[in-house]
Amino acid sequence: MSTHGRPQQEGARSDSPRPGTVAAAGEFGLIRTLTRGRTQPSTTLLGPGDDAAVVAASDGRVVATTDVLVQGVHFRLDWSDPEHIGRKAVAVNLADLAAMGAVPTSVLVGIACPPETETTMLAALTDGMWAEAERARAGIIGGDVVGADQLVLSVTALGDLGGRPPVTRSGARPGDVLAICGRLGWAAAGLAVLGRGFRSPVGVVNAQRYPEPAYQAGPAAAIAGATSMIDVSDGLLADLGHLAAASEVGLDVQTARLTVDQRLVDVGTALGADPLRWVLTGGEDHALAATFPSYADLPEGWVQIGTVLLPDTGVTVDGMPYEGDSGWEHWR
Ligand SMILES: Nc1ncnc2c1ncn2[C@@H]1O[C@H](COP(=O)(O)OP(=O)(O)OP(=O)(O)O)[C@@H](O)[C@H]1O
Ligand SMILES: Cc1ncc(C[n+]2csc(CCOP(=O)(O)O)c2C)c(N)n1
Ligand SMILES: [Mg+2]
Ligand SMILES: [Mg+2]
Ligand SMILES: [Mg+2]
Incomplete structure (x- = not known):
């Protein structure tokens, strides 16, 4: 029987990290360290731990989320046009809003860059940011520009819940249906193609350059009664x-319910890679994953990929634990 095993992540360190470093803590251990033991003000309706936070103002609520993108880590200037990078930086944030069931309203953009950076490059990048924001009927309302050794983009997005409660990560119940909306594995396939020096097939390469999340699928899932939701940034x-x-x-997760597109199969064959591994563990497509009560009708575009089980069995694939990395983790 298959264990869906995967080799060690490319570039992964074989030596163990020095104790006390972020590499030793791990990305999520670090976040625990930085967030635990803090008392939030009463205006914090939902604090750290989800795709976005919810804050109360005396005249309403705002959903807020932020993600940082670093040259060489999240994008490369020789792999993507500036417009692609701008689109990606905004899209990854708007997907977090959608994963709460919120509609984007506004984006704030921090840009850090070296002195030799071309102004026209940043103008083109900003065109991409505006294009993606406008796709979701949002606007860029502010930001900051500072000097740095490499290009770093810090984007914050604000959204509107339309009077509904946020759809958190914590509401899934045994018996619910597990479903997704959007593609999986495409950006990972594109990363493999670009990493080997190729620029085609353009479908997967463009998927790595920028995701195209179905923003309206988040609020639609909320309206349909989704019990929990998350966007797939690190890997399903x-x-x-x-x-x-x-x-x-x-x-x-039932693999027979997952779509492994023929284009991913073809790229996998050409590169000697397993396309199902891209679908299961590849990040950056920003599909939405959600759970729904079994009696709910799934909204348009959502497809069942599995089921919610009794507590404490973790994530299984066809009933078995997955061998190997489940997705991207910084410093691993
Ligand atoms: N330095 C920090 N201080 C407070 N909260 C943090 C910090 N870094 C991350 N978090 C919170 O930890 C949670 C998990 O963050 P994470 O970045 O994994 O989520 P995400 O943005 O949905 O995923 P991704 O960054 O992969 O797109 C979020 O609620 C985030 O706001
Ligand atoms: C040049 C280059 N090298 C590697 C990758 C792959 N990658 C980087 S971050 C990430 C997960 C999401 O990031 P985060 O968790 O910060 O949102 C993935 C899959 C890339 N996109 N570009
Ligand atoms: Mg997220
Ligand atoms: Mg994040
Ligand atoms: Mg991440």
Whole structure:
């Protein structure tokens, strides 16, 4: 029987990290260290731990989220046009709003860059940011520009819940249906192609350059009664792991329900890679994953990929634990 095993992540360190460093803590251990033991003001309706926070103002609520993108880590200037990078930086944030069931309203953009950076490059990048924001009927309302050794983009997005409660990571219940909306594995396939020096097939390469999240699918899922939701940034299994932990449930993914597009199969064959591994553990497509009560009708574009199980079984694939990395983790 297959264990869906995967080799060690490319570039992964074989030596163990020095104790006390972020590499030793791990990305999520670090976040725990930085967030625990803090008392939030009463205006914080939902604090750290989800795709976005919810804050109260005396005349309403705002959903807020932020993500940082670093040259060489999240994008390369020789792999992407500036417009692509701008689109990606905004899209990854708007996907977090959608994963709460919110509609984007506004974007704030921090840009750090070296002195030799071409102004025209940043103008083109900003065109991409505006194009992506406008796709979601949002605008760029402010930001900051500072000097740095490499290009760093810090984007904050604000959204509107339309009077509904946020859809958190913690509401999945045993018996719910696990579903996704959007593509999986495409950006990872594109990363493999670009990493080997190729620029085609353009479908997967463009998927790595910028995601095209179905923003309206988040609010639609909320209206349809979604019990929990997350966007897939690090990898399906990794992000479902956050949802399972927050909800204290098991999640079983049935691979027969997953689409492995023929284009991914072809790229996998050409590169000697397993396309199912891209689908299960590749990040950056920003599909939405959500759970729905079994009696709910799934909104348009959503497809069942598994089921929610009784507590504490973690994430399984066809009923078995997954061997190998479940997705991207910084410093691993
Ligand atoms: N330095 C920090 N201080 C407070 N909260 C943080 C910090 N870094 C991350 N968080 C919070 O930790 C949670 C998990 O962050 P994470 O970045 O994994 O989520 P995400 O943005 O949905 O995923 P991704 O960054 O992969 O797109 C979020 O609620 C985030 O706001
Ligand atoms: C040059 C280059 N090298 C590697 C990758 C792959 N990558 C980087 S960050 C990430 C997960 C999401 O990031 P975050 O968790 O910060 O949102 C992935 C899959 C890339 N896109 N570009
Ligand atoms: Mg997210
Ligand atoms: Mg983040
Ligand atoms: Mg991440």
